[in-house]
Amino acid sequence: MAFSLSYREKSLYASLVAELVVYGPYFFLHHENTVNKVAGMIVSIIVLQIILQSLIAAFTRQRLTDERDKLIELRGYRAGYLTIASLMVLGLGALWFHTASGDFQFESRMVGLHFLNVFFGMLVISDVVKTATQIVAYRRSI
Amino acid sequence: MPAIRNQIRELRALRNITQQELADKVGVTRQTVIAIEQDKYSPSLETAFKVASVLGVPIEQCFQYDPKGKR
Numbered sequence: 001m002a003f004s005l006s007y008r009e010k011s012l013y014a015s016l017v018a019e020l021v022v023y024g025p026y027f028f029l030h031h032e033n034t035v036n037k038v039a040g041m042i043v044s045i046i047v048l049q050i051i052l053q054s055l056i057a058a059f060t061r062q063r064l065t066d067e068r069d070k071l072i073e074l075r076g077y078r079a080g081y082l083t084i085a086s087l088m089v090l091g092l093g094a095l096w097f098h099t100a101s102g103d104f105q106f107e108s109r110m111v112g113l114h115f116l117n118v119f120f121g122m123l124v125i126s127d128v129v130k131t132a133t134q135i136v137a138y139r140r141s142i
Numbered sequence: 143m144p145a146i147r148n149q150i151r152e153l154r155a156l157r158n159i160t161q162q163e164l165a166d167k168v169g170v171t172r173q174t175v176i177a178i179e180q181d182k183y184s185p186s187l188e189t190a191f192k193v194a195s196v197l198g199v200p201i202e203q204c205f206q207y208d209p210k211g212k213r
Contacts, residue, residue, distance in 0.1 A: 006173045066170040067186050068177065138173075141182040 007056070007063045008072075009138045014052035016131045018045055023124045035113065038120060072137040080130030087122040144181040145211035148204055151179045153197045167196045 005013075022045045026037065057063060095118075154164055161179075165172045168189060177183035178193070185193065194201040 004173070006171045009173070062171070064169075064171055066174050067189060068170070068174045068183055141173075141177040141180060 007060045008069045010056045018048040076130040076134035079133035080126045083129040084126035146184045168192045
């Protein structure tokens with residue numbers, strides 16, 4: 001293979017897999033999300049990331065990162081920031097609209113949990129966008 | 143055409159240096175050397191000087207700037 005994967009690239013693929021494996025089922029399979037499930041998901045992603053990153057570090061001889069890696073990392077963070085900023089504006093706008101029009105009538109004990117899910121979802125989406133942007137940048141060899 | 147072009151591949155071939163050897167001497171990854179050689183990534187000034195130094199040529203022999211090129 002003319003263009004083998006660098007340490008950073010392998011690490012990014014592992015992060016993307018961990019994010020999709022842990023967050024995917026949470027957002028698409030669970031209809032009643034609870035605080036315990038959010039906590040469980042955070043613990044799961046941390047444990048999975050530690051295992052995957054340790055394995056990659058153990059099996060990668062050269063773990064050098066250079067200026068191009070830093071540039072690609074910055075591009076990823078910029079994409080992630082733009083995503084979360086856009087989602088915040090859209091999310092808060094939608095919330096204001098539906099609340100003002102009377103579509104949403106939350107039980108007071110559910111409001112916190114609902115916001116936790118919505119904002120955590122935004123964080124997750126922006127994190128996945130950040131990682132995916134970096135992988136695309138590596139694949140395009142910029 | 144890119145704004146910054148280079149002759150790294152040719153100079154490297156003349157000196158019989160592999161991409162990995164050049165990368166190790168310059169302090170970058172092999173993937174970065176590949177990206178530079180393919181004109182897909184323009185290195186920093188410091189890296190460009192290091193590359194020229196490792197290849198033993200003046201920087202202008204290694205890298206050329208084309209003002210009409212795409213950045």
